Amino acid sequence: MSEKFNEIPMAGNIVEPGNAEKYKTGGWRAEKPIHNPEACLWIKNGTCGRCWIFCPDMSVILTEKNGKYSYEFNYEYCKGCGICAAECPTQSIHMEKE
Amino acid sequence: MTISKDKIKIEGLTGDSAIAHALRQANLDVLAAYPITPQTIIVEDYQRFAADGEINAAVIPVESEHSAMSACVGASAVGGRVATASASAGLALMWEILYVAASMRMPIVFTVANRALSGPINIHNDHSDGMGMRDSGFIQLYCQSCQEAYDTTLMAFRLAEHHDILLPVMVGIDGFILSHNVERVEMLPDDEVEKFVGVRAPVDPLDPNNPLTMGPLALTDYYFEFKEQQDRAINRVPKVYKEVEAEFEKITGRKYGQFETYKTEDADIIIIAMSTMGGTAKVVADVLREKGEKVGVIRLKMFRPFPAEGIAKAVGNAKAVAIFEKAMSFGAAAHPLAMEVRTALYESKERPMILDFVVGLGGRDVPPTTFVEGIEKTKEYLKAGKAPKYETLGVRK
């Protein structure tokens, strides 16, 4: 952020596609989401996915392999906003201090 | 080498038609416009060229001027040569996107038949629309004749698209006074125009094979730096304009400069005016000089960037500068043109008396006698040693 006016692209253009990936929002986190699979509908039968829909930073990773469903957070980008926890209909996510 | 006379077509064209022909010859990729009086003929003529298959450009008949300028920004972003036209209320509706076009550095040529702004609603000429957009970041060129409108439109593409500039250009003609006035216009052959305007070489256009993002957010951390870039770009205009005009002069023998001086060297009183008023002022200067009054004229063409140093030099040791302008900045210390001129002359060793005459609002005719009235007043004020900050002329009061 120390670049001078002539060291940055013209007009604010972002000339490197997809460079948002380099910006790791995980560092913003004060609290982290913790998933409890017991009541989770995704784990149970591959439904719901509300946390995945609402996460603003695409940090909920839902995967399916041979009919088995697994769940994880990408903590590199999860910024700890708690939206997933608030939206979960089965209270399967809770927030913990970092 | 100037183009031989037999290849030049002389036609009687209105200012609007002259611009439409220039746009036809400039090989646009896109024209997106919404018709509004008194610019209508530009779009009508251009649409006819398109319907007759004389041009390959995509003509986008948008639903509003906001969309017109937006479509132009989009087309310019992918690297096209783009133009539009508007006036008055239409121009006002573009407002937001004027700033976007300039700050995104889109070299759009925007021809304007300058017209008063409401209210009361009025279709006639003054410069409130042009002066209103003066801070948008557009380069502004105001023309005196239909020939100049044609020439300037062609040059505008070279100026806008130059890699040291990359800014939109407004080309202004006085609504009705020029837009609907048939004058003698020398048109260059198509192939010569093609050679002169060339093909736009875009810098980092939108391209799926080479993705990039345009117009993102820039807050406290970067916004100011982009404004610095923009400011530097517009200040490079005089140099590039000079080069472009020199090239144009080579083929046509015509040039206009950022401003034109007429009998200013020994003048006691110098009139400063823009557009068609500059022409009338020159005729007035001739007549007054026959009576022994040393009057000269500066006819300003380039309002943005404002050629402050050049104007100060041209004014020299004149005793008074009488500005005639067709716009008001309500409540301002001086009106737009006078504000610039006063600033330009502040550092002069012998500051002349500066008179600001606001005339011609809403198309009120500005005949030679209005200038004479202003000059008479100027002489009185010089004698008295003081003058009002500004004054309206030609209004019933």
Added chain:
Amino acid sequence: MSMDFAKGITAFRWHGRGGQGVVTSNQMLGKAALAEGNYIQAFPEFGPERTGAPVRAFLRISKEPIQVYAQVYIPDVVVCIDPTLLEVLNPAEGLKTEGTLVLNTESDPKDIRDRFGFKGGKVVTVDASTIAMEVMGRPFYNMPTMAAAVSATGVVEIDTVIGEVLNRYPGKVGDLNKVAIERAVKEAQIG
């Protein structure tokens, strides 16, 4: 203190009604002058054009580039193509003393001089309404009135005007206009 801001310029003022072709004939005469190597300005009195409303148009012709941009206040020639307008305006207003007044009217130049008190220059009358109706069967008074103005002032050759007319209206309309123009030149009274 008289000041001449129109040196070397021949200036016309036209009167007519919206839809009668004032703007067109003004432009056509201008283009004829252009074709003869002149500089011109041909412009209407600007406004939303409404059929039947009185309209004016102006023309300047000069050997030199024209730089004055304003309405014509002291014309050399006034042309009025609608006889009914003579009830509501004085066509000689502002006309130079040595100027030319050209009217579409059944009256003769003497009547007109008496009526409008115009003593100088020339008065040219032509019954353009009758000519238009007889030749074209429609009230296109503008071309025959213009023809009278051209022949009386000699500002351009009548053939140049006919050329412009044929150019703009190829085919029958142009041919009929040509007949009307030629007849008007013959029938115009100058006094």
